Amino acid sequence: xxxxSDADFLDIINIVKLQYGYDFTGYVQASLKRRxxxxxxxxxxxxxxxxxxxxxxxxxxxTQLVQYITVNVTEMFRDPPFYRTLREDVLPKLAAxxxxxxxxxxxxxxxxxxxxxxxxxETGLLNRTKLYASDLNPMNxxxxxxxILPLDNMKDYTYNYIQSGGLADFSNYYTARYDNVIIKKxxxxxxxxxxxxxxxxxVFNEFQLICCRNVFIYFNRDLQSHVLNLFYDSLSPRGYLxxxxxxxxxxxxxxxxxxxxxxxxxxxxxxx
Amino acid sequence: xxxxYDIITIGGSAGSLVVLSSILDGxxxxxxxxxxxxLHRLRNVESxxxxxxxxxxxxxxxxxxxxxxxxxxxxAPQNYHLMIEADKSFxxxxxxxxxxxxxxxxxxxxxxAEVYGSRALGxxxxxxxxxGAAGLCxxxxxxxxxxxxxxxxxxxxxxxxxxxxxxxxxxVLTIDEIIKFIISET
Numbered sequence: 001x002x003x004x005s006d007a008d009f010l011d012i013i014n015i016v017k018l019q020y021g022y023d024f025t026g027y028v029q030a031s032l033k034r035r036x037x038x039x040x041x042x043x044x045x046x047x048x049x050x051x052x053x054x055x056x057x058x059x060x061x062x063t064q065l066v067q068y069i070t071v072n073v074t075e076m077f078r079d080p081p082f083y084r085t086l087r088e089d090v091l092p093k094l095a096a097x098x099x100x101x102x103x104x105x106x107x108x109x110x111x112x113x114x115x116x117x118x119x120x121x122e123t124g125l126l127n128r129t130k131l132y133a134s135d136l137n138p139m140n141x142x143x144x145x146x147x148i149l150p151l152d153n154m155k156d157y158t159y160n161y162i163q164s165g166g167l168a169d170f171s172n173y174y175t176a177r178y179d180n181v182i183i184k185k186x187x188x189x190x191x192x193x194x195x196x197x198x199x200x201x202x203v204f205n206e207f208q209l210i211c212c213r214n215v216f217i218y219f220n221r222d223l224q225s226h227v228l229n230l231f232y233d234s235l236s237p238r239g240y241l242x243x244x245x246x247x248x249x250x251x252x253x254x255x256x257x258x259x260x261x262x263x264x265x266x267x268x269x270x271x272x
Numbered sequence: 273x274x275x276x277y278d279i280i281t282i283g284g285s286a287g288s289l290v291v292l293s294s295i296l297d298g299x300x301x302x303x304x305x306x307x308x309x310x311l312h313r314l315r316n317v318e319s320x321x322x323x324x325x326x327x328x329x330x331x332x333x334x335x336x337x338x339x340x341x342x343x344x345x346x347x348a349p350q351n352y353h354l355m356i357e358a359d360k361s362f363x364x365x366x367x368x369x370x371x372x373x374x375x376x377x378x379x380x381x382x383x384x385a386e387v388y389g390s391r392a393l394g395x396x397x398x399x400x401x402x403x404g405a406a407g408l409c410x411x412x413x414x415x416x417x418x419x420x421x422x423x424x425x426x427x428x429x430x431x432x433x434x435x436x437x438x439x440x441x442x443x444v445l446t447i448d449e450i451i452k453f454i455i456s457e458t
Contacts, residue, residue: 003386030357030383031365071367078351080316160316214366217336217352246349246364248335 004033008048012036015055020062022136023199024069026223035069042068063139070137071218074108075156076115076149078213079245080163082265083115087165090240090267091123094208100129103207103234105198105227106215107133110144110191111157116211117187118173122166126190132205134196145193147183151176199223203233210235214244221251228254235270242267275458277417278391279340280305281384283377283407285312285399287427289325291447292397296326296345298451305393305458308346308354308384310377312399315351322347334362348375356383371403381407390415393457395450397421399431409439417457419443419450 004012009029017023024032036051043064045051054061077083094100104113113133120126135141158170174181196204198215210231216224228251231241241258243266249255258268284292288311299307309331313321322331325347333349339361340346346362348354353365353375370376377396381404384392394411396404398421408418420442423429436442445453 028357028363030355030363031367035367071365073366073368075316078316081318156316163316214364217364217366221337244336244366246333246335246352248337 002037004036004048009033009036011052012048012055015052016062016065019056020059021200022066022197026199026220026226027218028220031071031218032069035071036065039065039068066137067139070140072108072137072140074111074214075153075160076111077157077160077164077166078112079265080160080165082242082245082267083119083160083164085262085265085267086116086242087119087123089262090209090242091119091125094240095123095125097208098128100125100209101205101207102129102131102209102211103205104131104133105196105210105212105231107135107144107193108137108140109149110140110147110193111149112211112213113144113191114147114173114183114187115161117191118161118166120190121187122168126187129190131191132207133191133193135193136195136197138195141193141195145188145191147188148180149174149183151179151181154181198227198230203230205234206236207234207239208236209240209242211242213242214247216243216247225251225254228258232257232270237270237272239270240267241270275305276391277305277388277393277458279384279388280307280393280395280454280458281310281380281411282307282395282397283310283381283399283404283431284397285373285377285401285403285428285431287398287400291421291426293325294447295395295451295454296329296331298448299329299454301328302343303458304342306340306342306344306346308340308348308380310348310354310375310380310404312373312375312377312403313350315374317350319350321350334364336362336364338362348380350375353379355379356387358387360387371401373401373403377404378407382410385410385414385416388414388416392416393419393454395419395421396432396435398426398428400428401430402434404431405434405438408435408442412439412441417443419445419453421450422446
């Protein structure tokens with residue numbers, strides 16, 4: 001199989017939507033089709049008919065499909081200059097609130113929310129901050145909540161952390177054992193991991209900062225607009241929104257609701 | 273009068289920076305066909321690669337969902353795969369490394385083949401792994417043109433040689449010949 005026709009693709013999306021309640025209609029096709037094809041290769045499903053048949057009849061296969069077609073790649077302190085801006089410009093503003101609430105939407109396996117917890121700890125805000133980290137994929141959330149990461153990644157993460165302006169010894173934030181590390185408990189206690197689907201779920205709290213980085217790249221413009229409205233409704237007046245550094249806010253109907261705080265690092269603020 | 277191609281994709285890794293600069297300097301400042309460059313480079317380092325590649329040409333790292341426009345030079349942003357949607361806009365992807373690389377040349381070449389078919393030109397330069405070879409073959413299979421830098425002349429021959437080994441009809445050209453080819457065929 002090298003190609004999925006639009007009609008077959010729509011069939012698959014509809015089966016997943018009707019049978020399992022996950023709506024991928026607004027996802028961009030180029031990457032999703034590719035991932036479905038790779039999934040078929042990996043699971044030895046040779047035809048689209050077979051895939052549809054199995055999806056209807058086998059919920060385990062669907063669980064695997066979700067794991068495979070959603071992108072679960074993340075890093076600690078990805079784009080170090082972005083974290084420097086958070087540390088120097090955004091968190092000091094949040095310090096004015098007696099209680100701070102931050103939402104990481106689409107947190108994958110949690111590396112970014114742990115990075116945030118480290119920044120909050122270093123700026124003395126962690127004990128009065130509640131971090132909400134959501135993802136649509138329950139397997140991600142399980143891994144994220146465990147706080148266990150491969151030791152191999154720590155060299156890169158330490159480098160990123162230092163580039164972001166971190167001054168502490170990065171190894172203070174985890175305990176290493178064999179091939180893995182576990183993030184220190186004091187960084188994990190303020191984080192609440194839970195399932196939330198940006199497409200179908202709604203506002204559930206009010207936040208001073210929402211981070212949703214490298215999630216929009218998988219959404220088409222209509223879905224981006226829908227989610228930006230959801231974020232607008234979930235932010236307190238003048239609350240911050242951070243997107244990935246190559247993601248844009250150039251969407252007509254919501255553009256006017258936000259002002260730019262830092263253009264290159266894609267940090268925005270809800271207008272009052 | 274429109275030339276033979278609607279997109280030029282150029283991939284390179286180790287040893288490609290210098291030759292890529294020569295190609296860019298050899299091309300006219302005003303080229304109708306958009307040029308998309310995919311280079312393997314470090315992932316979390318601030319860089320001015322666009323300026324390094326050419327002092328004269330404006331080379332931009334596209335943002336997600338940006339339309340691909342004629343007369344523009346683009347460079348794949350670090351730490352993303354650069355994909356192309358059916359409506360000829362860029363889409364960034366932050367999925368697993370492909371051939372140990374992100375951006376992966378294969379990913380972009382493969383999209384160019386799918387979206388542009390026979391009107392895609394792919395060029396694979398020096399490099400020390402085989403990323404780009406499969407993608408170049410997809411461009412050729414879709415009716416487009418695939419060029420590999422002459423491995424004899426490349427600082428690292430693995431990358432262009434893998435494309436030559438993997439499929440037929442890869443044009444093997446030196447850097448000067450690549451420049452001439454682009455100028456005469458676009």
